[in-house]
Amino acid sequence: MVKPVEFWFEFASTYSYLSAARVEAACAEAGVPLIWRAFLLGPVFGAQGMTDSPFNMFPVKGAYMWTDMDRCCSDLGLPFRKPSSFPRGSLLAARVAAAHADAPWVGSFVRAVYHANFADDRDIADDAVIAAVLTEIGQDAAAVVAAATAPDGKAALRSATEDALEHGLFGAPSFLVDGALFWGNDRMEQALAHARSA
Numbered sequence: 001m002v003k004p005v006e007f008w009f010e011f012a013s014t015y016s017y018l019s020a021a022r023v024e025a026a027c028a029e030a031g032v033p034l035i036w037r038a039f040l041l042g043p044v045f046g047a048q049g050m051t052d053s054p055f056n057m058f059p060v061k062g063a064y065m066w067t068d069m070d071r072c073c074s075d076l077g078l079p080f081r082k083p084s085s086f087p088r089g090s091l092l093a094a095r096v097a098a099a100h101a102d103a104p105w106v107g108s109f110v111r112a113v114y115h116a117n118f119a120d121d122r123d124i125a126d127d128a129v130i131a132a133v134l135t136e137i138g139q140d141a142a143a144v145v146a147a148a149t150a151p152d153g154k155a156a157l158r159s160a161t162e163d164a165l166e167h168g169l170f171g172a173p174s175f176l177v178d179g180a181l182f183w184g185n186d187r188m189e190q191a192l193a194h195a196r197s198a
Helices: 014-030 041-047 059-076 091-099 106-118 127-136 141-149 151-166 185-197
Strands: 005-009 034-038 174-177 180-183
Touching: 005 014, 005 185, 014 034, 014 059, 014 106, 014 185, 034 091, 034 106, 034 151, 041 151, 091 106, 091 127, 091 141, 091 151, 106 127, 127 141, 141 151, 174 185, 180 185
Parallel strands: 005 034
Antiparallel strands: 005 174, 174 180
């Protein structure tokens, strides 16, 4: 029986941009159900004793990551521009994605936010940018944001982040298949294969 793939992502995560760009099409091609799971890396990193992105804490690693992102995006045909600020806050975007995880447009929203951050260098920490992205994908921005910032909407993201910690996630992107964890953009295909064989 085919199992669903849970795609866990953070909008500030560079490598999540690569996975978000292709996971929906890859799941559809493999006949694997996809579950979008937005969460926040801050509390996850905090639980590991980190106060910043490891790419900022370890400059040599960070320098490699930006070079690698440039190469990976080129290989995938994805536009890429190093953000002028990193990591950017993504609270509202994450709340929208968590509160509307089952909406048919959530994939378009996720990809558009990543494109805004890592291709257009728009400040996704700015609520106005997120509202504009929603409008650009044909959604009623005011209604979507109102639902995402209502108590239930906020609770959805809080709960997802708590779930991430309980599942032992330590970074993004991550994929969960029937409790099995696959970490990193380069493990997406492995997660899909596991979903088909589970």
